[in-house]
Amino acid sequence: MIIIENLVKKYGDFYALKGLSFEVNENEIFGLLGPNGAGKTTLIHILATLLKPTEGGAIVNGFDVLHDATKVRGSIGVVFQAPSSHDMLRGYENLKVHALLYGIPRKLREKRISEVLKLVGLEERKNDQVKKYSGGMRRRLEIARGLLHHPRVFFLDEPTLGLDPQSRDTMWTYIKKIVREEKVTIILTTHYMEEADMLCDRIGFISNGKIIALDSPSRLKQGIGGDIVKITFVNGIHSAKDFTHFEFVHRVEQNENSVIIYMDEVNSNLHRLIKDLEDVQSIEYKKPTLNDVFLKFSGDSLSGDNPEGGFMQRYAEYKRS
Numbered sequence: 001m002i003i004i005e006n007l008v009k010k011y012g013d014f015y016a017l018k019g020l021s022f023e024v025n026e027n028e029i030f031g032l033l034g035p036n037g038a039g040k041t042t043l044i045h046i047l048a049t050l051l052k053p054t055e056g057g058a059i060v061n062g063f064d065v066l067h068d069a070t071k072v073r074g075s076i077g078v079v080f081q082a083p084s085s086h087d088m089l090r091g092y093e094n095l096k097v098h099a100l101l102y103g104i105p106r107k108l109r110e111k112r113i114s115e116v117l118k119l120v121g122l123e124e125r126k127n128d129q130v131k132k133y134s135g136g137m138r139r140r141l142e143i144a145r146g147l148l149h150h151p152r153v154f155f156l157d158e159p160t161l162g163l164d165p166q167s168r169d170t171m172w173t174y175i176k177k178i179v180r181e182e183k184v185t186i187i188l189t190t191h192y193m194e195e196a197d198m199l200c201d202r203i204g205f206i207s208n209g210k211i212i213a214l215d216s217p218s219r220l221k222q223g224i225g226g227d228i229v230k231i232t233f234v235n236g237i238h239s240a241k242d243f244t245h246f247e248f249v250h251r252v253e254q255n256e257n258s259v260i261i262y263m264d265e266v267n268s269n270l271h272r273l274i275k276d277l278e279d280v281q282s283i284e285y286k287k288p289t290l291n292d293v294f295l296k297f298s299g300d301s302l303s304g305d306n307p308e309g310g311f312m313q314r315y316a317e318y319k320r321s
Contacts (some may be wrong), residue, residue: 001026001153001185002047006056009042009209015044018209019056029179029186031200033193033290039209040189041081044155047187047287048078060151070224077146077184081161087131091141094130097147102149119181120174128255136167140174145234147182154184160195172198193290205294217290224288225250225262229270232258234279243273257281263286 002024004202009017017039024030032040040056047060049069085094086308108156117123120140130138133320139159159175160168176199177188190196192319196203197217205213213220226248235257243252248264263269266285274283 001031001061002187003059004043004047004056005058006057007043007046007053008055009046009051010037010054015209017046017051017053020211021056022204022211022214024185025201027179027183028183028201029175029188029199030194031203032189032204032206033191033196033203033294036236038206040138040206041157043206043304044078044157044187047072047153048076048155049073063191074149075152077149077151079139079142079146079154079156079159081158083136083142085130085141085145088129090127090129091117091133092126092143092207095126095145098145099148101144104149112148112150116147119147119177120144121170134167136163136170136271139171143174143178146182147178150182151184154178154186156186156188158191160188160192162188168192168195175199193294197290203290213293220290220293221288224292226264227262227266227294228286229261229263229266229273230284231274231277232260232281232283234281246273248275 004023005021007017007020008015020039020043032043034040042051046053047058047065049065049072052066056068058067060072061075063075065072078142085091086097089097092113095116096109099109099113114123117126120154122137122140122144125133125137130141133141143156143159149311156175160171163171172195175186175188178184188196188199200217202214202216203220204211215223243249243259243261246263246267246269249261251262253260263273270283270285274280
């Protein structure tokens with residue numbers, strides 16, 4: 001559905017995008033994750049024909065973003081971070097204005113407005129002014145508006161930013177419902193690891209204008225090397241034995257008074273791991289998350305600026321293994 005080839009965006013001497021090349025499949029939810037300033041929004045703006053690339057190009061739904069911009073715009077829907085619905089208009093009126101702008105024929109307009117209101121669960125609130133909507137309701141209205149003209153590709157830029165956990169969970173339900181019922185391809189940007197893990201078929205980590213990891217959430221997490229166990233000692237790690245000789249241990253990281261062990265099948269193997277240990281203060285265990293993936297490759301969180309070389313080198317090593 002989307003083909004991106006050697007996409008470059010340059011502002012003076014600064015490169016916002018550095019030769020991006022990848023494809024997005026039809027009817028998948030593709031997640032773009034990365035720190036602020038990594039290039040996510042720049043990429044979406046180019047794909048939505050709001051910016052022109054410095055070099056390279058992209059095809060969206062069979063149309064070139066440079067030479068067929070009007071056709072691209074007619075086949076996409078966009079929900080940006082900043083709210084854009086009119087506070088004083090009712091929900092229904094916001095949708096009707098948008099339908100008129102997109103030239104939806106009168107005989108289809110009311111039917112389509114009813115369909116998208118039902119899709120996002122706002123049928124009973126369609127005659128309320130938008131200023132009376134909660135944050136989650138407003139985001140759902142903007143999603144409904146973006147779907148009015150039956151887009152083939154739908155861009156969601158931080159769709160749950162600022163929402164409470166319950167509203168975020170509700171939004172996830174509607175996003176999955178949209179893909180199922182509307183048959184659209186979704187490009188999703190987010191900082192919430194659990195959101196990307198829950199929704200996305202594939203995820204591209206972007207940093208410093210480059211895609212530095214791209215795979216399904218499960219395969220990215222598998223690259224961590226198993227379950228994660230943290231053992232903290234009362235008197236420091238001198239009390240710990242060498243864990244690397246166990247065949248089920250992939251990697252060991254030592255801190256001042258603890259060790260973090262990446263291992264297979266913790267339920268079956270933990271008793272062997274901790275046998276004969278002394279001075280153990282605590283044992284913590286968790287399954288790997290996408291945040292652990294990013295931490296492994298970058299050594300930093302998604303909110304920070306990371307040295308690109310270290311991430312790229314560790315990711316290349318992971319792919320070779």
